[in-house]
Amino acid sequence: MSIYAIFNNLPALLVVVPLLLSPITALIPIGRLAWVVALFGSGVSVIVAILLCSLTASGIRITYFMGNWPPPWGIEFVVDSATSLTVMAMTTLAFLATLFADRALSAEIAAKDVGKAYSAWLLACGGLYGLVMTADAFNLFVFLEISALASVILIALGAGRDRRALIAAYNYLVIGAVGATFYVIGVGFIYAVTGSLNMADLADRIPDVEARSIVFIGFGFMVVGMLVKAAVFPVHIWLPAAYSYAPSAVSTLLAAIATKAAIYVLARIVFTIFGGVPEVTALALEWVVVPLSIAGIFVGTIMAIYERDLKKMLAFSSIAQIGYITLGIGIATSAGIAAGFIHIGNHALIKGGLFMAVGGIFLATGSRVSVMSMTGIGRKMPLTATAFLICGFSLIGLPLTAGFISKLYLVRALLDNDNLVIVGLVLASSALSVMYLWKIVEVxxxxxxxxxxxxxxxxxxxxxxxxxxxxxxxxxxxxxxxxVGAAEAAAASLLGAGG
Amino acid sequence: MTPLMSGETGIVIGLLVPLLVGLLTPFLAVRSLWRDAAGPLGAVVTFVAALQVAGAVLAGETPRLHLLEFAEGLSFEFAVTPLGALFGLVASGLWIAAGLFSVGYMRGNHEKHQTRFAAFYAVAVHAALAIAWSGNLLVLFVFYEILTFSTFPLVTHKESKAARDAGRLYMSILVGTSVVLLLPAVIYLWVKTGTLDFVPGGILAGHVTPAALPWLLACFAFGIGKAALMPFHRWLPAAMVAPTPVSALLHAVAVVKAGVFTMLTVVVYVFGIDFLADNGGSDWLVWLASFTILASSFVAISKDDLKARLAYSTISQLSYIVLGAAIATSVAAQGAALHIVMHAAGKITLFFCAGAIYVRAHLTKISELDGQGREMPLVFIAFFLGALSIIGIPPLGGSWSKFYLMLGAMERDLLIVLFVLVLSSLLNIYYLLEPVQRAFFRAKVKQVGVASHPLTVIPPVATAILSVLLFFYVDLINGLAELVAG
Known part of the structure; x- marks a missing residue:
């Protein structure tokens, strides 16, 4: 009986464990011990995510009522194939980032702050997991704020090494708050015409709403808010500085999981909440998300080519990679969404690895890593450099790496739709991305x-x-x-939920 | 002759041995003898394996090696076509000579980083064999890219600014074309036909409209940058900055032949010769290939640097093979397949000679070769034979492939192509025999003669003899070439 009780409470566990451990770590004066607690928390999260994955893989859609209040009044958590895949990618990368943080974080911030840093770390993780699992539009805003504030603290911790981290954190705070406000304004509009906040309930009610323009306005606000959070061009401006001035471990964590959660929520808004009104969403996808994604792919790639600072280069490359994900989701076919979800997982792996490698080089050399300062690193730090190379190959989508699978399925989805021009653009950009990566390999x-x-x-x-x-x-x-199987199931469940 | 091993075992050994040589080289480097013996020994074993694979193919089998399921309906597998068996023989067989030559060149020249060089060299051969024996277009693409990346450290071997610039050009053209053109073409085929397997007669008929054929073919012809079709040929002269063993095996045989091999494979086993010919999808390519043949010959004449001249000659000769594919008759395809072998043997001889001259006299310019024939008679005789084979004069192997190509052109009533081929041969006579003529019939202008290494002289002589033998024993490989034509 008791074992089943745990299974029933899995979704809650994923949020509750990090959130509960967070204040505990804040009180631990010994940095190493705080790390052990944080590692334990992220380890538990991974196990929970694996269990969730295996449950959804067998076709189960898990729902959980917070405090046993049934929806539409209470807060509901829903875990389907799309959720479990996203959570799986996020928890795994968060665990590895935590593993990496032990040496990295303690080397970069004051010893007395380490416990508090892990407190914010766990808070950010818990908030992001909650963001992904909640099926309540307003509760989502709460998790959005939890994770954003915790991230601001984490970014600001970089100030010990580089004061610019404070400005980056402040920018992130303000722009992130603008994004969250947009989202919550949108939720307000929708609440006004439907009287509901539960996503499934909203999906049922929205098609019957007479005041179409209000639905449209509400949708617009929610989508724009999430585009800001996901750092889609041109509302990406907070990201490069935030990722590059944060401590190495924080960059790794945020690059791997933060924007992914926002992209996931974007997909939820479009396909679940507004799944019943495709005439509203199609317009936004076709004329906003897809063009912005392509623009972001090129702007991010070109900025990365001209960037000398390595962390900033990776951050710009993230803008481009986020463009690939939103492009897949934006074409709104099941193949496209599947391609987007494949890249959510793969890009988390790729960017997490690259930031980790740069962090390792930074800690070893003790100075900010620029393209020129990596001269000869291949011979001095062969293990780190080789791993960087592998992740870099994956970034540009070389065969036999995860990135290739992403590209393969994205191009396939585009060709399925006969979007030949976009295929050309995507591949041209990936050829361009060889340029910045290869510059590093060369040095x-x-x-x-x-x-x-x-x-x-x-x-x-x-x-x-x-x-x-x-x-x-x-x-x-x-x-x-x-x-691929998991991503296709995710796409099916996203499209099915709205249909 | 009873086979030593089954075709499957042949694939395993032929792919594993070069890879192992590459991976073990850093560990064998404790003794330079061990390291340097590993390459040629591995080459012999690989060649024996390739012979077994070819034997199995001749016996009508399709040796297969299934590794894993890549994604739904796409397996990571090797399955040897007759064309693949032929290319496998060429790559592994010439690796024996090039492996020996490489030792002589690197030692005679006292090059740095010999271990890294030997390791990537073997990995590149591994990639070439994997391309030859790949079971579908995706596997082929995967190893096509690996070949590009594994040759980059070889191109930039000297680590000078010139080498870095050349490396950049090399990567940007080869990776750029393959990612922007080849990859979408492959995925397009996958979407349209649901398979990427190599099937005699092609997989396209009924899936793609004839109007789309020329465009799709263009994606392949330009996407396969390794075939060095103009205007994407610049990487090949740039790659000549690499040490000569690289130019010899990789940029006269493995890499460039991987390009034209891919082109021919795509035409024969994906498009289907008949489907292509019936729809006229490749007519434009006939003209572009003819243009490349002549234009690069003219550029070659203007080059005084020996390796640059040979590089442009290679570009010209590669387009013979593309031409054979574009003519799209079975005789032309047979000629193209034969030309992969014949040109490989001839051109590797020429590069070996260029390397031997460099090791002995540090001469790189043709105008400096006056009177050097007496110093290095064997080298220049080998050069002479190699050049004759490329020109296509009996009794050398190259005459067969040109004969079949001309026959194919006649079948399609392409008289002008016949004219192109003849004109190209005349140009070849001029620019390939000039070094020989200078070496033997001009008075010596430069007194040189420093080092010499026997391993730089024996390989070119051996491959020159091979070019002669290929004329008389052409039947041995023609059996495979006929299977290609179907």
Whole structure:
């Protein structure tokens, strides 16, 4: 009986465990101990996510009523195939980032702050998981704010090394708040005409609403709010600074999981809440999301080519990669959404690995990593550099890496739709992305190292999580059947929910 | 002759040995002898395996090796077509000679980073064999990219600014064309036909409208940058900055032949010769290939740098094979398949000679070769034979492939193509025999002669003899080439 009780409470556990552990870590004065608690929390999350995945894989749609209040009054958590895939990607990467954080975080921030940092860390994770699982439009706003405020703290922690982190955190706070406000205004409009906040309930009621213009306005506000949170071009401006001035471990965590949650919510808004009114959503997808995605792909890629600072380069590349995901979701076919979800998982792996590698190099050399400062790193830090290379190959979508599978399915979805022009643009951009990646490869291996370079040691605590990610990138490139199957199920459940 | 091993075992050994040589080289580097012996020994084993695979194909089998399921309906598998068996033989067989030459060149020249060089060299051969034996277009694409990336460290071997710039051009053209044109073409085929397998007679008939054929073919012809069809040929002369063993095996045989092999495979096993010919989808390619043949010959004449001249000659010769595919008759395809072998043997000889001259005299320009024939008679005789084979004069192997190509052109009443082929041969005579003529019949202008390494002289002589033998024993490979034509 008791074991079933746990199974029934799985969705709640995923949010409650990090949120409960968060204040505990804040009180722990020893940094290492706080880390152990945080690692325990993220480990539990991974296990819960695996269980959720196996449940949804057998076709179960898990619902959970908070405090046993049934919807539409109470808050409901829903976990279907789309949710479990997203949660799986997020928890795994958060766990690996936590593993990496042990050495990385304590090296970059004051010892007395470490416990509090893990407190914010867990809070951010819990908030993001809640964001993904909740089926209540207003509760979603609450989780949005929890995760955003915790992220602001984490980014601001970079100020110990670089004062610009404070401005980055402030920008993120303001712009993030604008995004969240847009979202909640949209929710207000929809609530005014439907009287409901539960997503499934909203999906039922919206098609019957007479005041179409209000539905349209509400939808617009909600979508724009999420575009800001997901850092879709041109409302991405908070992201580059936030990712590049945050401590390395925080960059890894946020790059891997933060925007993914917002993209997931975007898909939920479009296909679940407004799934019954395709005439409203199609317009936005076709004329806003798809063009912006393509613009973002090019702007992000070109900015990355001209960027010298490595973390910023990766951040710009994230803008482009987010464009690939929203492009897949934007074409709104089941193949397209599946391609988007495949890339949600793969990009989390790729960017997590790249930020981790740059973090490792930063900690070893002790100075901000720019393209030129990586000269000869390939010979000095072969393990880190090779893992960087593997993740980089995955980023540009080289065969036998996870990124290739993403590209394969995205292009296939576009060709299915006969979007030949977009195919050309996507592939041209991926050829361009070779340019910035290759520039780094060249300095790492082809250019001889400067004579007076320091002795550099690689530390296992930093490269073991990195290599787990690198191997996962190859493994998912060789055998993608699980990920592809899960993403296709996710697309089916998203489209099915609205139909 | 009873086979040593089954075709499947042949695939495993032929793919595994070069990869192992590549991976183990860093560990064998404790003794330079061990490291340097690994390449040629591995090459011999690989060649034996390739022979077994080819034997199985000749016996009518299709050796197959299924590794895993890539994604739904797409398996990661190897399945050897007759054309693949032929290319496998070429790549592995010439690796023996190139492996030996490579040792001589690197040692004779006291090059740096010999271990890294040897390792990536073997990995590149592995990729070439995997391309040859790939079971579908996706596997082929995967190893096509691996070949590009594994040759990058070889191109930039000298680590100078010139090498870096060349490496950049090399990568941007090869990766750029393959990602922007080849990949979407492959995925388009997958979407339209639901398969990417190589099937005799092609998979396209009934799935793609004839109007789309020329466009799809263009995506392949330009997307396969390794075939060096103009205007995407610039990477090949740029790659000549690499040490000569790389130019010899990779940029005269493995890499460029992988390109034209892919082109021919796509035409024969994906488009289907008959389907293409009936719809005239490849007519434009006949003209572009003819243009490339002549234009690059003219560029070659203007080059004084020996390796640059050979590179442009390669571009010209590669378009013979593309031409054979574009003519789209079974005789032309047979000629194209034969030309993969014949040109490989001839051109590798020429590059070996260029390398031997460089090791011995540090000469790179044709105008400096005056009177060097007495210093290096064997090398220049080998050069002479290799050049004759490429020109297509009996009794050398190259005459057969040109004969079949001309026959194919006649079948389609393409008289002008016949004219192009003849004109190209005349140009070849001029620019390939000039170095020989200078070496033997001009007075010596430069007194040189420093080092010499026997392993730089034996390989070109061996491959020159091979070019002669290929004329007399053409039946051995023609059996496979006829199977290609179906």
């Amino acid at each position: 790492m291996w082809v250019r001889p190292a400067p004579v007076d370079a320091l002795e550099i040691n690689e530390r296992p605590a930093l490269y073991i999580p990195l290599w787990i990610i690198a191997i996962a990138n190859i493994w998912l490139g060789l055998d993608a059947s699980w990920l």
